Amino acid sequence: MLNLAPSTVSRALNDSYEISQATKDRVQELAKSLHYQPNPFARSLRAQKSKTIAVIIPERINNYFSQVIEGIESITQEFGYHLLVYSTHENLDTEKKIISYLVNGRADAIVMSVSSQTREIDHLENVFQNKVPIIFFDRICREIPTTKFITNDYQSGYNATMHLIEKGCKKIFFLLLSRDISIGKERLRGYIDAVKDSGLAFSESWVVQCSQDEARNLALIKHFLYGMDRPDGILASVEKLAISTYQAAKEMRLNMPKDFKMISFSNMKIAGLLNPPLSTISQPAFQVGAECAKLLMQKLTKPKQPPLEDRVIEIPSKMELRESSGD
Amino acid sequence: MLNLAPSTVSRALNDSYEISQATKDRVQELAKSLHYQPNPFARSLRAQKSKTIAVIIPERINNYFSQVIEGIESITQEFGYHLLVYSTHENLDTEKKIISYLVNGRADAIVMSVSSQTREIDHLENVFQNKVPIIFFDRICREIPTTKFITNDYQSGYNATMHLIEKGCKKIFFLLLSRDISIGKERLRGYIDAVKDSGLAFSESWVVQCSQDEARNLALIKHFLYGMDRPDGILASVEKLAISTYQAAKEMRLNMPKDFKMISFSNMKIAGLLNPPLSTISQPAFQVGAECAKLLMQKLTKPKQPPLEDRVIEIPSKMELRESSGD
DNA sequence: CGAAATCTCGAAAACGTTTGCATGCTTTTC
DNA sequence: GAAAAGCATGCAAACGTTTTCGAGATTTCG
Numbered sequence: 001m002l003n004l005a006p007s008t009v010s011r012a013l014n015d016s017y018e019i020s021q022a023t024k025d026r027v028q029e030l031a032k033s034l035h036y037q038p039n040p041f042a043r044s045l046r047a048q049k050s051k052t053i054a055v056i057i058p059e060r061i062n063n064y065f066s067q068v069i070e071g072i073e074s075i076t077q078e079f080g081y082h083l084l085v086y087s088t089h090e091n092l093d094t095e096k097k098i099i100s101y102l103v104n105g106r107a108d109a110i111v112m113s114v115s116s117q118t119r120e121i122d123h124l125e126n127v128f129q130n131k132v133p134i135i136f137f138d139r140i141c142r143e144i145p146t147t148k149f150i151t152n153d154y155q156s157g158y159n160a161t162m163h164l165i166e167k168g169c170k171k172i173f174f175l176l177l178s179r180d181i182s183i184g185k186e187r188l189r190g191y192i193d194a195v196k197d198s199g200l201a202f203s204e205s206w207v208v209q210c211s212q213d214e215a216r217n218l219a220l221i222k223h224f225l226y227g228m229d230r231p232d233g234i235l236a237s238v239e240k241l242a243i244s245t246y247q248a249a250k251e252m253r254l255n256m257p258k259d260f261k262m263i264s265f266s267n268m269k270i271a272g273l274l275n276p277p278l279s280t281i282s283q284p285a286f287q288v289g290a291e292c293a294k295l296l297m298q299k300l301t302k303p304k305q306p307p308l309e310d311r312v313i314e315i316p317s318k319m320e321l322r323e324s325s326g327d
Numbered sequence: 328m329l330n331l332a333p334s335t336v337s338r339a340l341n342d343s344y345e346i347s348q349a350t351k352d353r354v355q356e357l358a359k360s361l362h363y364q365p366n367p368f369a370r371s372l373r374a375q376k377s378k379t380i381a382v383i384i385p386e387r388i389n390n391y392f393s394q395v396i397e398g399i400e401s402i403t404q405e406f407g408y409h410l411l412v413y414s415t416h417e418n419l420d421t422e423k424k425i426i427s428y429l430v431n432g433r434a435d436a437i438v439m440s441v442s443s444q445t446r447e448i449d450h451l452e453n454v455f456q457n458k459v460p461i462i463f464f465d466r467i468c469r470e471i472p473t474t475k476f477i478t479n480d481y482q483s484g485y486n487a488t489m490h491l492i493e494k495g496c497k498k499i500f501f502l503l504l505s506r507d508i509s510i511g512k513e514r515l516r517g518y519i520d521a522v523k524d525s526g527l528a529f530s531e532s533w534v535v536q537c538s539q540d541e542a543r544n545l546a547l548i549k550h551f552l553y554g555m556d557r558p559d560g561i562l563a564s565v566e567k568l569a570i571s572t573y574q575a576a577k578e579m580r581l582n583m584p585k586d587f588k589m590i591s592f593s594n595m596k597i598a599g600l601l602n603p604p605l606s607t608i609s610q611p612a613f614q615v616g617a618e619c620a621k622l623l624m625q626k627l628t629k630p631k632q633p634p635l636e637d638r639v640i641e642i643p644s645k646m647e648l649r650e651s652s653g654d
Numbered sequence: 655c656g657a658a659a660t661c662t663c664g665a666a667a668a669c670g671t672t673t674g675c676a677t678g679c680t681t682t683t684c
Numbered sequence: 685g686a687a688a689a690g691c692a693t694g695c696a697a698a699c700g701t702t703t704t705c706g707a708g709a710t711t712t713c714g
Contacts, residue, residue, distance in 0.1 A: 004693080004694090005695075006671080006672090007671095007672075007693080007695075008692085008693055010670095010671065010672060010673085011672090011673090011693090014672085018691075018692070018693085019692070020691080020692060020693090023692080023693085035430070037427065037431035038431065038670080038671070039432060039671070040431060040432065040433045041368040041369075041372040041377070041669080041670080041671090042368075042372055042669070042670030042671040042672090042699085043670080043671055044368040044671095044699090045366070045368040045372055045669090045670085045671075045698095045699045045701090046670080046671050046673090046698075046699050047671085047672075047699085048699070050368070052411075060393045060396055060397050061393045061394060061397065061596075062393075063388060066387045066389075069412075070388065070414070073387075073414065082428070082433075083411065083412055083413070084379075084409055084411055085410055085412040087400065101364075101409070103362070103364055104364035104365065105367065105368065106367045130362075243596070243597055243600065246597070246600045247600065250599075250600065269388075269570070270573070270597075272574075272577075273570065273573045273574065273577065273602060274600050274601060275600060275601060275602030275603070275604075276602070331663080331664090332663070332665075333664090333702090334663080334665080334666090334701095334702080334703080335662085335663055335664070337700095337702060337703085338663085338702090338703090341702085345661075345662065345663080346662070346663080347661075347662060350662080350663085365701070366700050366701070368699085369669085369699070369700030369701040369702090370700080370701055370702080371669090371701095372669045372699090372700080372701075373668075373669050373700080373701050373702050373703090374669085374701085374702075375669070
């Protein structure tokens with residue numbers, strides 16, 4: 001429309017020094033009046049980058065993961081990056097499929113928390129070999145040499161258990177989703193060490209392996225709460241299991257903290273409004289997301305950046321004691 | 328590597344009828360062994376479509392919106408569509424900026440719930456004029472002639488209010504975020520009609536306008552709960568305000584349902600575990616998301632589809648009565 | 655056996671940008 | 685006054701696909 005070559009227009013829009021101010025003005029004015037927006041695919045194709053970050057989480061309806069995404073976005077948004085969000089629904093096959101979408105440049109980087117089913121890691125190796133920067137958080141994969149963010153899972157598990165013991169618990173059950181995922185393992189270790197350090201008669205049956213099926217979890221919990229050897233303390237390694245326990249206690253008309261005490265890893269804002277208020281170990285979710293994003297923005301927006309360091313960064317959780325644990 | 332032209336390779340991979348089986352096999356085998364994945368940008372550039380849907384919500388840490396996104400994904404995932412998720416943080420300027428990213432083809436369609444600040448709608452008009460299919464849900468924009476999904480806001484507001492009145496409430500406050508957004512208006516209308524139909528002495532001061540600032544909301548709620556003309560019933564039009572009310576009641580040691588009764592629009596799964604269990608009107612969030620997605624998939628994947636119809640589709644909510652309202 | 659039909663593949667254009675290089679023009683410099 | 689330098693712009697290639705068109709090879713058919 002202005003009788004200019006595409007190259008000139010491009011340079012004018014990008015404010016190149018080799019275009020006269022007069023031409024720049026003409027071009028930019030017309031662009032504005034036409035609501036011109038450059039085509040992102042042409043750009044991505046040419047530049048070999050997408051200004052997009054993929055976030056992969058195991059489930060969406062979860063306060064922790066929502067907060068992490070908020071944290072990520074708080075940083076990426078300043079840089080004009082877009083967020084592609086995927087949920088694996090804790091399913092390994094879905095995770096593999098999602099990953100396969102992302103190794104071809106659709107995203108410039110990946111931020112993820114692996115599913116509880118993830119045992120093999122070929123697909124993750126593949127990402128790494130394809131030079132797509134990847135950062136893990138919470139449920140990390142130690143084998144891939146990249147940066148990972150976790151909280152002090154061992155210590156938190158230890159402290160939470162010790163707290164229950166101090167409150168008089170002699171038989172403390174540990175509820176987990178899967179023994180395979182990183183956080184499960186570490187929290188479990190902390191729990192076991194605390195139990196043993198206190199000289200309690202630990203038994204393997206104290207560790208209760210739950211599943212993705214909420215109805216089954218509820219039945220399982222009710223079952224052991226009915227039994228003869230029922231616990232007087234429970235440490236839930238994920239929020240979901242704490243909720244099922246509340247449900248079970250309610251249906252069975254058991255009283256917390258009288259009949260048993262509980263503390264849980266959880267990022268619920270309303271933990272204090274439950275009946276009874278739930279003692280929690282809450283993770284710095286927003287901060288974790290923000291730190292992941294900062295690292296990625298540094299790597300992606302600055303020239304000549306080294307690959308992401310192979311290290312584990314720990315950001316401590318906060319224990320908030322309420323009535324459910326007898327406080 | 329196979330001494331074939333790009334066109335042949337392309338056709339072989341896409342299983343075109345004009346390629347011999349032998350060649351197809353050779354190509355597909357090599358592709359598999361190289362983990363070949365076609366470049367999405369080249370594809371999008373060529374096809375003028377991105378297989379991506381943008382979802383714009385006012386906030387991420389919200390059960391309702393998370394569930395809607397799950398619903399959307401449950402459908403789009405089968406079609407191999409990707410989800411770009413944005414949060415406006417209830418901010419109009421952010422909303423405008425996000426929209427401006429999307430009118431150039433980055434997304435094939437938009438599913439959105441407008442921010443509580445959204446009064447002007449030029450940016451939404453712009454989307455529509457650019458022929459980007461857009462569907463609204465929950466907080467809709469009636470002026471844009473497209474398909475919108477809502478719940479029976481008026482009726483739900485009416486029923487909830489009637490329920491409180493049946494439980495003996497004489498002075499019922501209505502808590503809302505903004506009078507501008509669609510759902511606020513409709514729920515408010517239902518509430519007012521119910522109050523008037525019951526012959527209660529309605530006063531404008533019963534409608535309490537809250538803000539995005541949680542601390543201010545808490546102070547506001549505490550203030551009217553302290554006052555002489557404090558309500559004996561509260562209808563919260565959004566979950567967030569119900570939570571602030573619980574917080575206020577807790578701090579002031581007020582007892583629900585004795586001192587006042589409450590019911591709230593909310594999609595919290597754990598409403599029943601609060602103290603006291605919260606009566607809710609819960610929306611069919613997952614279903615709303617799924618319906619939006621179904622419509623879009625139809626429009627995007629089938630040839631020769633008409634534009635999205637200009638109509639409002641209502642999916643009813645469910646009222647679940649618990650102790651907070653005196654049940 | 656010649657012509658038509660069928661099968662298999664390649665050449666080239668197109669999608670909308672960005673950028674290295676070339677070009678023509680004006681200004682500066684010795 | 686001629687060469688060098690600076691300025692403003694255009695040309696063309698490249699990014700990786702898909703698709704239209706056409707060409708050569710083989711088969712079929714009368």
